Amino acid sequence: MTTSDGREVYTRRDLMTKYGMSLSALEEWYRNRRWTGHPEAAGTAGLELVWDAAEWDHWYQERQNTTGLVTRADLEERHGLARSTLERLWALREENGHPAPVKTHDRVMYWDHDEWEAWYGEHKKRTQRRELQVDRSGNPDDLLTLAGAARVLGVTPVSIAHYPKRMPRGWPQPVQEEQLPSGRLRRWYRRADIWTYSETRTAAGPHRKHPSRKPRSEDTTDHTPD
Template sequence: MSRKTGRTLYSRADLRKVHGISEPTLQNLWTDRENNGHPPVAETVDGVMHWDGDAWATWHHELQRQRAAANTTNPPKLDGDPEEMVGPAEAAKVCGFSDSATVSHYLKSPPEGWPEPDDWDELPTRRRPKWKRWKLWKYVAERKGRGHAGGRKKGRRRLAYPYQGDDRLTLARQLLAANPGAKNADLIAELQEKSETAYSRTVWHLILKSAREHPEEE
C-alpha cells in the first residue's frame, strides 16, 4: 500500500487483503479490462502495479451490482383493476421490466404471447399504446423463454448468461456484427445514442462482454 497526493494506492496483494478477492480472480479482472472497464494502473512502484484504492472499489462495487442485477428479477406488479387500461410505464411494472424500454421494443418486435394494444392515446407528437391489466397478467403467467432484464419466467429461473434477453444485449450484438473487430471504447458512444436510457460505461462494458461471449440467443 502506498499513499501519494492524497490517494491510497493498492497493489494486487493489497486488493486481495482489503477486498478478500483471490489472486486468480484479480488477474482475470485485469486480463478482461477492455470489456469490464477495470480502472487503469495509477502508478508502478518498484515494478509493481498499483491502483487508486477508491476508484478501484467504486468500479468493483458497480461491477458486482450489475452482475447481481443480471441474475435477479423485479417482481411483477399484479394488483389493480383487471380492466384498467395502462400505458407503457405501468405495463413495464406489471410485467416486472426494469423500465418501459422493453415495452417499446416489444411493440416493434413482439415475443410470443405479447398482447396487441387495446387502445391508443393520440398525443400531439406520437401515439401511446394502452393495455388492459388482465391481458398483461396473462402474458406474465404464460410467457415463454428463460428470462430477460427486469423480469423472468415464473419460478425465478437463473439467466443462462448475463443480460440474456435484454434489449441492450440485442443492440450490442447488432453493433458488433456490423463492426467486427471494433473495440468497446469505439462502440459505447453509439450504444448510448441508440439507447433510450443512459447507462454507465461499466454497464456497457459488461453488456458488450456478454455479447462477445454469446453472439446469438441461446
C-alpha cells in the first residue's frame, strides 16, 4: 500500500492490483469525474496521482450499489415500454421533466425507481389529457387542410401554421398539394395520418421541431388557415 503524509493512498497501479481494473477504465472514470463522482486526487507520489484510500473505497462501494435503482432494461420489463419510447422520453427531458439518473455505471444509467414511477404517472396523465382533445370522428380517408388538421388535434390553426416549414417529428407528408392563384401551395392531409401523428405526439410529449427539407427561401406553403 502506498502512503502519503502518513495516510494510505492509492495509485492507479494499486487500484489495478486490488480491484483487477484496467488502466483505461480508471483514467476514464477520473477524466469524467464531473459525472462519475470520482474523488479528486489527494496529491502525487513521484509522478503518479494518488487518491485517499478510504475515500476511494467508499466511492467505489457506493458506485457498485444499485439497490432500489433501475435501468432502461428494468423499465422495459416493469412498465411494458419499448426501448425506443424510453430513449425518446429521455431525449425530450427538457420538455417533459424526465428525472436525471442517480448514477451512471459502465455507461449504463440508473434511476431511482420510485422517483421515475411517480414522474411517469404524472406524464401519462398529461399526455392522456392532450389525447382527449383529439377529434376521432369522421372518415379516415378524408382530406384535410392544415386548419382542418388543427381542428382534429384540438389546437388552434395558428399553433401548427409553421408545421409545413418546420416539421415536428412524426408529422405526415401531404397526400395532395394545390397551387393557389397567389403562387403558394396548400397541402392536404389524410385524416388517418393526423390521428397517427396525434398518437406519436402524445407518446412522449411535444417534439422538438426540425427544419423542413426545403430551404426557407423556397417555401411557398399557404400558411393562412382555411
